[in-house]
Amino acid sequence: MDDALYFSEQHVAVREMVREFARDEVAPVAARFDADATFPWANVKRMGELGLLGVPWSEALGGAGLDLISYMIVIEELAKVDASHGLTVSAHTTLGTSPIVHFGTEEQKLRYVPLLAAGKVMGGFGLTEPEAGSDAGGTRTMAVRKKDHYVLNGVKRFITHGHVGEIFVVTAVTTPGQGTKGISSFILTKPTGDLEAAAAAGVGHDPSLPAMRGFRAGKKEDKLGWRASDTAELIMEDVEVPVENRLG
Ligand SMILES: Cc1cc2nc3c(=O)[nH]c(=O)nc-3n(C[C@H](O)[C@H](O)[C@H](O)COP(=O)(O)OP(=O)(O)OC[C@H]3O[C@@H](n4cnc5c(N)ncnc54)[C@H](O)[C@@H]3O)c2cc1C
Numbered sequence: 001m002d003d004a005l006y007f008s009e010q011h012v013a014v015r016e017m018v019r020e021f022a023r024d025e026v027a028p029v030a031a032r033f034d035a036d037a038t039f040p041w042a043n044v045k046r047m048g049e050l051g052l053l054g055v056p057w058s059e060a061l062g063g064a065g066l067d068l069i070s071y072m073i074v075i076e077e078l079a080k081v082d083a084s085h086g087l088t089v090s091a092h093t094t095l096g097t098s099p100i101v102h103f104g105t106e107e108q109k110l111r112y113v114p115l116l117a118a119g120k121v122m123g124g125f126g127l128t129e130p131e132a133g134s135d136a137g138g139t140r141t142m143a144v145r146k147k148d149h150y151v152l153n154g155v156k157r158f159i160t161h162g163h164v165g166e167i168f169v170v171t172a173v174t175t176p177g178q179g180t181k182g183i184s185s186f187i188l189t190k191p192t193g194d195l196e197a198a199a200a201a202g203v204g205h206d207p208s209l210p211a212m213r214g215f216r217a218g219k220k221e222d223k224l225g226w227r228a229s230d231t232a233e234l235i236m237e238d239v240e241v242p243v244e245n246r247l248g
Contacts, residue, residue: 048119096123
């Protein structure tokens with residue numbers, strides 16, 4: 001197949017850059033990190049420096065300003081060598097950051113996207129619950145409005161970056177009885193559960209993000225595969241979320 005049919009010179013350059021990174025930095029640690037379920041903080045730092053944690057976002061928001069084909073090339077080249085690294089980039093970008101890029105207010109975008117796009121902290125998306133997976137209409141997490149904030153209660157499970165991440169878009173029922181139409185999304189923040197490892201790598205924690213009381217990671221999943229990708233519960237107990245953190 002002729003590359004030129006599908007790929008521009010820029011796509012080929014991105015592919016070469018990620019291939020080299022995957023060969024030199026990911027391959028040597030992939031098997032060990034998978035066996036030990038170690039989150040690859042040092043490589044996260046390097047991926048941030050290479051622009052791999054904000055590939056499709058505009059340069060104005062701190063992204064690399066590249067197209068979706070470039071983004072797919074990045075995930076494919078990483079996943080060829082280690083699926084966990086590919087998932088780290090895709091969950092952070094598509095699940096964690098894209099809802100804010102696509103539906104956030106200007107203030108929300110400027111506050112959160114540059115941190116995520118540069119890979120300074122990890123992001124995630126919390127939808128799945130014990131009774132809500134394929135069917136988001138089964139969501140039980142509740143958000144009740146009280147003057148200038150919402151109070152969130154509930155448990156999310158299988159959340160990529162639930163333990164290591166700091167910025168999350170979380171879904172909750174705001175109007176009961178309306179199925180998926182009664183669900184809203186909120187931006188929640190907490191400190192990474194890996195403070196020591198993150199500090200050693202020099203990424204993963206931003207002290208300017210509020211540690212919302214009652215918002216924390218729960219059980220970490222001991223998975224059969226993708227073991228260097230972090231998957232955990234997110235627990236919300238009377239978390240007070242400012243109204244301005246409602247998405248959009
Ligand atoms: C490694 C990993 C990372 C994840 N990361 C995240 C994350 O970051 N954020 C997040 O919110 N979630 C995450 N998830 C959860 C994932 O999105 C859910 O597992 C998925 O949506 C399925 O939900 P469930 O597990 O409740 O299964 P169920 O919805 O109970 O489905 C079980 C099975 O039934 C089938 N099924 C369901 N409904 C129907 C139907 N109507 N007709 C026919 N078949 C049906 C499904 O295809 C599936 O095979 C992650 C999961 C894994 C394994």
